[in-house]
Amino acid sequence: MTNILEINQLSKSYGDKPILNAFTAQIAKPEMISLLGKSGQGKSTLLRILCRLEAQDQGGIQFHGRSYEEVDPKEWRKKICYVSQQSYMLPGSVEDNLRTVSQLHKTPFDMSFAKELMTSLDLDHMDWNKKSADLSGGEKQRVALVRSLLLRPEILLLDEVTASLDMQSKQAVEKLLQDWQEQEGATCVWITHDLEQAQRLSHRIWFIEGGSLLEDNDSHDFFENPRTESARNYLQLVPKEGRSSCPM
Numbered sequence: 307m308t309n310i311l312e313i314n315q316l317s318k319s320y321g322d323k324p325i326l327n328a329f330t331a332q333i334a335k336p337e338m339i340s341l342l343g344k345s346g347q348g349k350s351t352l353l354r355i356l357c358r359l360e361a362q363d364q365g366g367i368q369f370h371g372r373s374y375e376e377v378d379p380k381e382w383r384k385k386i387c388y389v390s391q392q393s394y395m396l397p398g399s400v401e402d403n404l405r406t407v408s409q410l411h412k413t414p415f416d417m418s419f420a421k422e423l424m425t426s427l428d429l430d431h432m433d434w435n436k437k438s439a440d441l442s443g444g445e446k447q448r449v450a451l452v453r454s455l456l457l458r459p460e461i462l463l464l465d466e467v468t469a470s471l472d473m474q475s476k477q478a479v480e481k482l483l484q485d486w487q488e489q490e491g492a493t494c495v496w497i498t499h500d501l502e503q504a505q506r507l508s509h510r511i512w513f514i515e516g517g518s519l520l521e522d523n524d525s526h527d528f529f530e531n532p533r534t535e536s537a538r539n540y541l542q543l544v545p546k547e548g549r550s551s552c553p554m
């Protein structure tokens with residue numbers, strides 16, 4: 307069977323500094339994947355390349371067997387969405403932001419679905435006429451997530467999306483994404499430094515070091531019995547009882 311996503315030998319440098327080094331991985335079935343690794347290992351760079359916000363120097367990506375070169379980037383980003391930690395709001399109101407994806411992709415705006423998503427992130431009382439610039443950081447983050455989910459992407463690339471949220475909002479986001487993953491049969495590739503979160507939510511772990519995929523392991527096995535010395539060291543930096551803090 308064709309894989310959902312195949313990442314083949316991706317390499318990327320900034321100037322003369324190599325960041326990704328022949329990164330290779332496959333996604334065979336819809337799963338919650340945590341992308342773990344120390345700071346500066348190329349995690350965000352990888353996600354930006356996967357949604358084609360940036361270009362790799364070498365290597366290829368196939369989505370359902372179709373090479374990235376055959377697919378228009380806009381079409382690609384409808385299916386593979388990136389949500390960054392620094393949520394980017396467009397000028398205008400909350401509603402303008404929510405409607406923007408349907409305008410961009412010329413699809414009808416699903417108001418009841420938008421309301422449903424806002425409610426699941428505790429944003430049901432938000433005034434949709436409010437200027438996006440006036441939202442708090444946590445509100446922006448959640449509106450940005452709703453904006454991406456309105457596209458019903460098949461793959462969500464999540465870059466530390468709960469790092470700046472309070473506990474209640476973090477739990478709401480985790481629940482929504484877990485339900486989303488299961489009900490929509492979607493895949494999430496989630497960068498997090500919160501190992502407790504990764505352990506709790508993921509089916510699979512991708513552990514990156516030096517821009518390469520060092521370990522692709524079942525989540526339980528990764529935390530209980532990591533295969534590589536590097537992963538063992540990485541996990542040892544944070545004792546089991548304190549795994550909601552960053553190892554770096």
Ligand SMILES: Nc1ncnc2c1ncn2[C@@H]1O[C@H](COP(=O)(O)OP(=O)(O)OP(=O)(O)O)[C@@H](O)[C@H]1O
Pocket residue numbers: 320325343344345346347348349350351352
């Ligand atoms: N546009 C850019 N130009 C130059 N260097 C960059 C650029 N983007 C990222 N880098 C560098 O590439 C390296 C990898 O960055 P990246 O953000 O992918 O790492 P990361 O693993 O996501 O780190 P963190 O966990 O701290 O977010 C870093 O040294 C970063 O400074």
